[in-house]
Amino acid sequence: MVDYTSMLEEMKGVKARVDRLVLEDILPISHSVPEVELLYKMMRDYPERGGKGMRPYICVTSCRAFGGSEDEVLLSAASLELFQNWILIHDDIEDGSEMRRGAPSLHKKYDWTLALNTGDALHARMWQALLRNRETLGEERTLDIMDEFARMINETTEGQQMELSWVVGRTWKLSQEDYYRMCTKKTSWYTVISPMRLGGIAAGADAETLRALIDAGTKLGVAFQIHDDVLNLSAGAKYGKQYADDLLEGKRTLILIRMLEVATHEEKLRMFELFAMSREERKAHLDELLEMIERHDVIAYASERAEELLNQALATMKKVRWTGDRQAVQRLEEIARYSVERDW
Numbered sequence: 001m002v003d004y005t006s007m008l009e010e011m012k013g014v015k016a017r018v019d020r021l022v023l024e025d026i027l028p029i030s031h032s033v034p035e036v037e038l039l040y041k042m043m044r045d046y047p048e049r050g051g052k053g054m055r056p057y058i059c060v061t062s063c064r065a066f067g068g069s070e071d072e073v074l075l076s077a078a079s080l081e082l083f084q085n086w087i088l089i090h091d092d093i094e095d096g097s098e099m100r101r102g103a104p105s106l107h108k109k110y111d112w113t114l115a116l117n118t119g120d121a122l123h124a125r126m127w128q129a130l131l132r133n134r135e136t137l138g139e140e141r142t143l144d145i146m147d148e149f150a151r152m153i154n155e156t157t158e159g160q161q162m163e164l165s166w167v168v169g170r171t172w173k174l175s176q177e178d179y180y181r182m183c184t185k186k187t188s189w190y191t192v193i194s195p196m197r198l199g200g201i202a203a204g205a206d207a208e209t210l211r212a213l214i215d216a217g218t219k220l221g222v223a224f225q226i227h228d229d230v231l232n233l234s235a236g237a238k239y240g241k242q243y244a245d246d247l248l249e250g251k252r253t254l255i256l257i258r259m260l261e262v263a264t265h266e267e268k269l270r271m272f273e274l275f276a277m278s279r280e281e282r283k284a285h286l287d288e289l290l291e292m293i294e295r296h297d298v299i300a301y302a303s304e305r306a307e308e309l310l311n312q313a314l315a316t317m318k319k320v321r322w323t324g325d326r327q328a329v330q331r332l333e334e335i336a337r338y339s340v341e342r343d344w
Contacts, residue, residue, distance in 0.1 A: 002341075007334045014060050014070070014077070015053030021078040022047050026129050042110060042118040043125070046085040049101040052344060054335065055080045055195045061331045062199025066209075067324030072136060073202040076145055079129045080195060083149070086122035087156065087190075089115055094164060095249045096279060099242045137202060144201050152194040159186025167250045172260065172272065179254050180222055187228075188221025196332075203324065212320050219313035220336050226306040227340045229253040230299055233290070234343075247289055248279050254305065258298045267292055306340045 027044055031037045056077035063073040091097070092105040093112050099105060107115035130149060133142040162182040166174065196213045232246045233255065246253055260268060271292070274285050282289075293299060314336055322329045 002334065002337055004334060004338050004341075007331055007338065010331065011053060011057040011335070014057045015051070017070075017074060018053060018056045018078045018081055019047065019050075021074060022081055026078060026082070026125060038114075039118060039121060042106060042114065043121055045106055045109070045118075046088060046100065047081065049103060051084075051101060052342075053081070054339070055084060055191060058192065058195040058332070058335060059199045061328050061335070062196040062213075063203045064199075064325045064328035065322045065332060066200050066203035066205045068199065068203025073199055075129060075133055075136075076198050076202060077195075079126050079149070080190075080198070082122055082126040082129060083153070083190065086119040086126065089119035089122070091160070093119075094160070095245075095251075097242070097245060097249070099245070141201060141204075145198060148194055148198055148201060152189050155185045155189035159183070159189075162186070163251065166252045170276065171252070172275075174252055174257055176254060176257055179252065179257055182252075183222045183225040184218050187225040188218045191224055192221040193217030205323075209321050212316075216313045216316035216320065219309045219316065220339060223306040223309035223313065224339045226254050226302050226309070227342070229255055230302050230306070231343065233293065233299060244286055244290065247286060248283055250275050250279075250282075254302045255293060255298050258301050259293060259296060262296050262298070263292070303340075310336060310340050 023044065027047065028040045029044075031040055059077040059080055060070050060073055063070070088100060089106050092100055093107050093116060097105050098108055103109075105115075106118065109115075126149075127146070130146050131142070133145055137145070159182050163186060165171070193214055194217075196217055197210050200210050200213065229246060229251075232253075233244055242248070247256075256271075260271070263271065271289075274282055274289060277285070314333060317333065317336065
C-alpha cells in the first residue's frame, strides 16, 4: 500500500486554511435576535465538525497542476465546502440519516424545518462567497466558476432525484448501468469533476483540457461512491454515518443490485419483503440482510469494480495536459488511489 502520510498532511493543511476562511470570514457569528443567533449557530455546526476536506484539496491541487496558485482558488475551494455542508443537511433530511461525521444529524439535534432552512442559508452564503472571486480573478473567470457551480448543483440534484425516486417508488428493476449513471450525477460531479475543473478554470486552463477532466472525474467519482457503499457495511471503518445506514435507508447500491443478480428466487422475494418494511422494522432484520450479502460475497465484487474504475481513471488522467507543478499532478494521482483505499 502507498504511504499517504505526506499527502494527508498537505490535505490537512488545505482543509485548515479553508475552514479558517469559512468560519472566520464567510459565515456570520452572532446576531442580536435570538432566532437568527440560533440560525448562525446551526450554519456553523457541520463546518465545525471537520471532515477530511478531500474536495477542496482536489480543487487546490488541480489549480497548482495547471500552473495556478492556492490564492487564486482558495475561495472557490471554501465555497465547495459550503456546498458540501448545505447539501448534506438536505441529504440527511431526505434519507432520514441519524448520524453525520460521528454526531447526530442536524435535523436530529434540532427540528427538521430549522435544519432545512439552515441548508438554504448556507446555499445563499455559497453564492455570496463566489462573487468575491472578482477581486482576484476578474469578471470572466468568476462567471465561469459560478457556471461550473451551477452545473455541479444541477447534476448532483438530478442524481439525488434518481436515487430518491428509486426508494420512494420501490424500484428494484435496475441495472448496474443505472447505478453508474446515478453515481456520475450524484457523486462524480461534486466530488471530483467540478473540483478538478474549478482548479483548472482558476488557473486559466483551456476549454478542451477542462472537457478532458470529465471522463477521468466520472470514473473516479463512481469508484469513490462504490467504496463509500462498501465502507457503510464495514463495521471497522472510521465512518461518520451509522453502520449499515444505506440498508436502513433502502439505498440502491451496487452491492444490492449485484445481490439481486446472483440471489436465489427465494432470497429475492425475501429482500423485497424486507425493503417494503419501514426503517425501524427493517432494523430488526438487519442481520438477516447482512448474512445474505456476506453469503454471496458481493462486497468483494463491489470493491473489485471500484479498483477497475480507479485504474481507468488514472489512465485517463495521464493523458490530460497538465501544465503546472508536477508534484501537484502526482498528488492528484495519490488522492485518486486513496479514494478507494480510505477507511473513512
